[in-house]
Amino acid sequence: MRVAVITGGCDGIGAEIARQLASRDGAGIALVLAARDRDKLEQVAGQCTALGAQALAVPTDVGDQAQCRHLIDAAVARFGRIDVLINNARRSAHALFEDVPDLGWYEELMRINLWGSVWCTQAALPQLKASQGRIVAVSSLAGLIGVPGRTAYSASKFAMTGFFEALRAELKSTGVSVTIAYPGVVDTRIRYRGFNALGQEMGSSGLREEGAMTVGECARSIVAGMEGRKREVVMTGKGKPGRFLKLIAPGLVEKMALAALKDDVRPH
Numbered sequence: 001m002r003v004a005v006i007t008g009g010c011d012g013i014g015a016e017i018a019r020q021l022a023s024r025d026g027a028g029i030a031l032v033l034a035a036r037d038r039d040k041l042e043q044v045a046g047q048c049t050a051l052g053a054q055a056l057a058v059p060t061d062v063g064d065q066a067q068c069r070h071l072i073d074a075a076v077a078r079f080g081r082i083d084v085l086i087n088n089a090r091r092s093a094h095a096l097f098e099d100v101p102d103l104g105w106y107e108e109l110m111r112i113n114l115w116g117s118v119w120c121t122q123a124a125l126p127q128l129k130a131s132q133g134r135i136v137a138v139s140s141l142a143g144l145i146g147v148p149g150r151t152a153y154s155a156s157k158f159a160m161t162g163f164f165e166a167l168r169a170e171l172k173s174t175g176v177s178v179t180i181a182y183p184g185v186v187d188t189r190i191r192y193r194g195f196n197a198l199g200q201e202m203g204s205s206g207l208r209e210e211g212a213m214t215v216g217e218c219a220r221s222i223v224a225g226m227e228g229r230k231r232e233v234v235m236t237g238k239g240k241p242g243r244f245l246k247l248i249a250p251g252l253v254e255k256m257a258l259a260a261l262k263d264d265v266r267p268h
């Protein structure tokens with residue numbers, strides 16, 4: 001039986017990955033789900049067990065190193081191994097840099113988005129090496145292209161890209177693969193729950209949401225990339241060419257990034 005640890009497993013893309021793995025592998029998989037909301041975690045764990053998988057809900061704040069270690073210890077104590085670690089838990093944010101009076105929440109975002117992944121990966125690495133397992137880092141197109149209004153979020157996602165690219169090369173001889181996923185706009189509540197300039201929950205999205213990818217499609221792409229041990233999964237018709245276009249026409253890419261913002265959150 002394979003054991004997969006999924007952070008941010010109580011909602012959105014993480015929960016959907018859990019359900020897809022449970023539906024596909026049934027009794028062949030155990031899912032260890034981590035997030036802060038215990039009730040939502042138990043709900044998703046229940047959906048996975050109804051699909052035939054084993055599931056364990058471990059309430060975790062990945063912004064706390066001790067809780068990341070506890071998550072991995074709990075997975076090993078219950079199932080004895082770890083084959084997959086999906087670093088997916090994240091907060092979003094939307095604010096123009098000059099409108100932010102106190103940068104405290106920039107640090108908090110970095111703890112969740114970057115450090116949460118680093119801490120979970122460090123704790124799980126011995127198990128992943130033993131199983132020649134798979135690490136997945138769910139980044140964002142905002143981790144390939146700086147998105148206006150998203151300095152904090154883009155910085156955290158670029159940092160993830162650097163960390164996991166370097167780690168992939170370090171682990172090359174161990175049989176552990178590292179897949180970095182770069183979704184575009186996906187139809188979840190992440191932006192509504194993200195930080196605004198004052199570090200409060202936004203309550204609305206600053207991006208144009210029309211044409212967002214479905215959660216199901218996004219999760220399927222990530223699972224396929226993980227199973228194929230792909231280096232990267234770059235999503236959307238604009239995202240794939242966008243990273244190359246940035247090298248030859250960076251001004252055009254900046255215009256495209258600005259066009260993704262709603263008018264009321266454009267730079268003044």
Ligand SMILES: NC(=O)c1ccc[n+]([C@@H]2O[C@H](COP(=O)([O-])OP(=O)(O)OC[C@H]3O[C@@H](n4cnc5c(N)ncnc54)[C@H](OP(=O)(O)O)[C@@H]3O)[C@@H](O)[C@H]2O)c1
Pocket residue numbers: 007008009010011012013014034035036037038040060061062063087088089090091112138139140141182183184185186187188189190191193
């Ligand atoms: N949706 C998009 O358009 C989009 C685009 C590009 C990349 N992504 C990336 O995809 C991943 C999943 O996003 P999503 O859209 O599925 O978001 P979502 O629906 O808001 O889910 C986020 C998950 O992360 C958990 N989480 C947040 N803060 C946490 C913390 N401190 N500790 C532990 N868990 C925490 C949340 O649970 P709790 O709040 O209960 O902790 C929830 O389970 C993220 O890495 C995101 O950056 C999303």
